[in-house]
Amino acid sequence: MPITRNVSDEDETESESSSAVDAVLAQIRAMIVEGGLKVGDKLPTERELCERFNSSRNTVREAMRMLKAFGVVEVRPKVGATIVDQRMNRAFDLFAFNVTEISRQTFDDIQGFRELIETGSVTQIFAAVTPENLIELREINREMVRAKSVIEASEQDLRLHTRLVTLIGNKSILDIYRIMTPVILRIMQRGKTRRIIEGETYREHQAILDALERRDALAFQYLMRTHLRAGLSTFEEE
Amino acid sequence: MPITRNVSDEDETESESSSAVDAVLAQIRAMIVEGGLKVGDKLPTERELCERFNSSRNTVREAMRMLKAFGVVEVRPKVGATIVDQRMNRAFDLFAFNVTEISRQTFDDIQGFRELIETGSVTQIFAAVTPENLIELREINREMVRAKSVIEASEQDLRLHTRLVTLIGNKSILDIYRIMTPVILRIMQRGKTRRIIEGETYREHQAILDALERRDALAFQYLMRTHLRAGLSTFEEE
DNA sequence: AAGTTGATTCTTGGTCCAACAAATGAGTCG
DNA sequence: CGACTCATTTGTTGGACCAAGAATCAACTT
Incomplete structure (x- = not known):
C-alpha cells in the first residue's frame, strides 16, 4: 500500500476543507469539544495525532501552529501541548x-x-x-x-x-x-x-x-x- | 550581493525568540513594515524567503501559517501570498x-x-x-x-x-x-x-x-x- | 495572417518523509 | 539525596513528490 493516503477517506465526516491542515485542525477541535477537554488538559503527542488522523507530522504541526496562534493551546518541548485560553491576549x-x-x-x-x-x-x-x-x-x-x-x-x-x-x-x-x-x-x-x-x-x-x-x-x-x-x-x- | 543574511546577526533588535519560526515571523513582519508593503502587495515565494532568511521551508511555512492565522496574508496555491487585512475576521x-x-x-x-x-x-x-x-x-x-x-x-x-x-x-x-x-x-x-x-x-x-x-x-x-x-x-x- | 484554442512546461504552494538537535522528565546509580 | 544517563517529545532541517495554476508556444480555424 502506498503511503500517500488520501485525506478524503471515510473518516471525513466534516469539513471537506480541501486542505489537510484545515481538516486536522477541525478534527483536533472536535476532539477538544467532544472529548470535553478543559483548560489545563493535555493533548496527545504530535506523532500520536499523526497516526490518529493519518497525516504527516508537518501537517499536524501546522495545525498546531494555528491553535497556538489562536491562543487555545500552549506547547512546550518534551511536555507537549496543553489547552489554555489566551484568546484575549491573541x-x-x-x-x-x-x-x-x-x-x-x-x-x-x-x-x-x-x-x-x-x-x-x-x-x-x-x-x-x-x-x-x-x-x-x-x-x-x-x-x-x-x-x-x-x-x-x-x-x-x-x-x-x-x-x-x-x-x-x-x-x-x-x-x-x-x-x-x-x-x-x-x-x-x-x-x-x-x-x-x-x-x-x-x-x-x-x-x-x-x-x-x-x-x-x-x-x-x-x-x-x-x-x-x-x-x-x-x-x-x- | 548575497541575500542570505544570517538570522542571528546584528539586525536582531527584537525578539531573540529562541525559536526559528518566531524569528522568521518577525523578519517577515519587519519586511512588510520597513518595505512599506501595503494591502494587495505580494510577498516573495516561500522558497525565496527560505534562502533570504536562511531557514528551512517548513519553518517558513509555519511562520506563514501564523500570518495567515493573524489575517495578515492570504495565500493561494501557485499565486503566492498577498497582504490583506482581515484581522477583524480573525x-x-x-x-x-x-x-x-x-x-x-x-x-x-x-x-x-x-x-x-x-x-x-x-x-x-x-x-x-x-x-x-x-x-x-x-x-x-x-x-x-x-x-x-x-x-x-x-x-x-x-x-x-x-x-x-x-x-x-x-x-x-x-x-x-x-x-x-x-x-x-x-x-x-x-x-x-x-x-x-x-x-x-x-x-x-x-x-x-x-x-x-x-x-x-x-x-x-x-x-x-x-x-x-x-x-x-x-x-x-x- | 490573425486570433483562438489546446497542449506542454514551469513555477509554486501542499504534503510527506527521514533524520538530527535540543530540551526535559523519569529512572538509575553512586 | 544528588548527579547522571536515557528515552521521549518538540524544534528544525533538507529533500522529495504532487497538484494546480500560470505562462508559453504550437496548431488549428476563420
Missing part, C-alpha cells in the same frame, strides 16, 4: 500587528466608542471609586507631565483612562480597552503632541478628577466629553 | 473557537456592556433612524417569532440588536459586536428559551421600537435596560 497581539495606517474614520469611531463608555459609565464609576483610587489617579496624571517623551506621556494618559474604566468593574469592557490599546496609543501619539506639552491634557484630567471627587455626574460627563473631543480636533489640523 | 474566528463555558461573570459583563452601548447611544440612534429602518426592524422582530428553533430565534434577536447598533454609525462598535456575536448567541440560547416562546421578547422589542418611533428617549433607555436585564434573570434560574 486578540491583543492581533491589533498590535500594525500593517495599515489609521484612517480618520477609525479615529472618529474609536473616540466615539470611548466617549460612550467613559461618559456612560459614570454611575458605576462613582459607585466604585475610593479615596485611594483618586490619589492613584492624580499620581498617574502627575507622572504624565513628568514624562520624558510623547510616547511615555501617551502611555500614562491612556493608563489613567484605563484605570478609570477598570472602576466600572466590567471585565469585557476592560478586555476591549486592552485590545484597543495599541490603536489608541497610535492615535494619541499622532495628534496630542502639543496639547500634552502645553499642559492642557493635565488640566483637563484634573478637572475630571475633581468632578469625580465631588460626585458631580453632569460635570464629569461634560468634561470627559470635551476632553475626548479635544483630541479629535487636533487630529484634523494636519 | 478576531471573529478567535471568539467563535469555544473551549470554555460561559461563566456567570462573563454573562454579566457582556450584558452590562450591551446595556451601556444600546442605552447610551440613544441620541445617535434617534438621529439616524428612518421610517424604513423601523419597518425593517419590526420585520426582523416578526421573523423572530416565526423562527422554527431557539437557535434561529436567537439569531434574529441578535440581528435586531445589531441592526440598532448599526444605526450608531460607529464601525468600531459594530466590529466589537461582530466579534462578540458567538458569545452573545450562546448566552441567548442558554437562558432565553422560554421567554422567546412565550413571546415576551417579541413584546419587549415592540415596545422598544415604539419608543424609538416616537423619539421617546427616556422610554427607550428604560425599556432597553429592562429588556436586557430580563435575560439576565433567566440565566440564574438554572
